Amino acid sequence: LMVWLRRCTHYLFIVVVAVNSTLLTINAGDYIFYTDWAWTSFTVFSISQTLMLVVGATYYLTFTGVPGTATYYGLIMTVYTWVAKGAWFALGYPYDFIVTPVWLPSAMLLDLAYWATKKNKHSLILFGGVLVGMSLPLFNMVNLITVADPLETAFKYPRPTLPPYMTPIEPQVGKFYNSPVALGAGAGAVLSVTMAALGVKLNTWTYRWMA
Numbered sequence: 001l002m003v004w005l006r007r008c009t010h011y012l013f014i015v016v017v018a019v020n021s022t023l024l025t026i027n028a029g030d031y032i033f034y035t036d037w038a039w040t041s042f043t044v045f046s047i048s049q050t051l052m053l054v055v056g057a058t059y060y061l062t063f064t065g066v067p068g069t070a071t072y073y074g075l076i077m078t079v080y081t082w083v084a085k086g087a088w089f090a091l092g093y094p095y096d097f098i099v100t101p102v103w104l105p106s107a108m109l110l111d112l113a114y115w116a117t118k119k120n121k122h123s124l125i126l127f128g129g130v131l132v133g134m135s136l137p138l139f140n141m142v143n144l145i146t147v148a149d150p151l152e153t154a155f156k157y158p159r160p161t162l163p164p165y166m167t168p169i170e171p172q173v174g175k176f177y178n179s180p181v182a183l184g185a186g187a188g189a190v191l192s193v194t195m196a197a198l199g200v201k202l203n204t205w206t207y208r209w210m211a
Contacts, residue, residue, distance in 0.1 A: 046184035058199030067115035074107030129196035133188030
């Protein structure tokens, strides 16, 4: 019974984190529409995706102990997002607004760090966290490049539900960050190490709670 409860608790955590990752990803796509704040939003959303990926993938990876699980978790995020994005079609948004699987390469790097260090959890936290944090903003830029022109999309498909405080007043692009990818990668590399440690620690807490 306790083994069954422990496994269910683990899988529940995995589902919860994956679903939240999907919700964050859907919101991350909205930086296309906040054109005047695109780079600011891009940086913030890149970091949020990085942290959600690394905590869930690290948790799942150390739970199974099998290199390759992080990539599988990234695939779960991708499929969840594709399914959830189906709602965009009902709202009349274009097909090319669908997100690209930007998490998979970063998740592969996490698996590689775990495998190359012979399943060393401390190396996974340090090396894996840095690799994911530095790589995901770069891959996320691919997501921005592959969709339609942001200005054209924003004006062709206006958001009637956009609250007044989010309505752009004047263009702000380039006033804050010279390189959103570099800033996202730098901040993500630092924060991802903390979130990777949390993902590993969640296993310990769960086992102690269910013991």
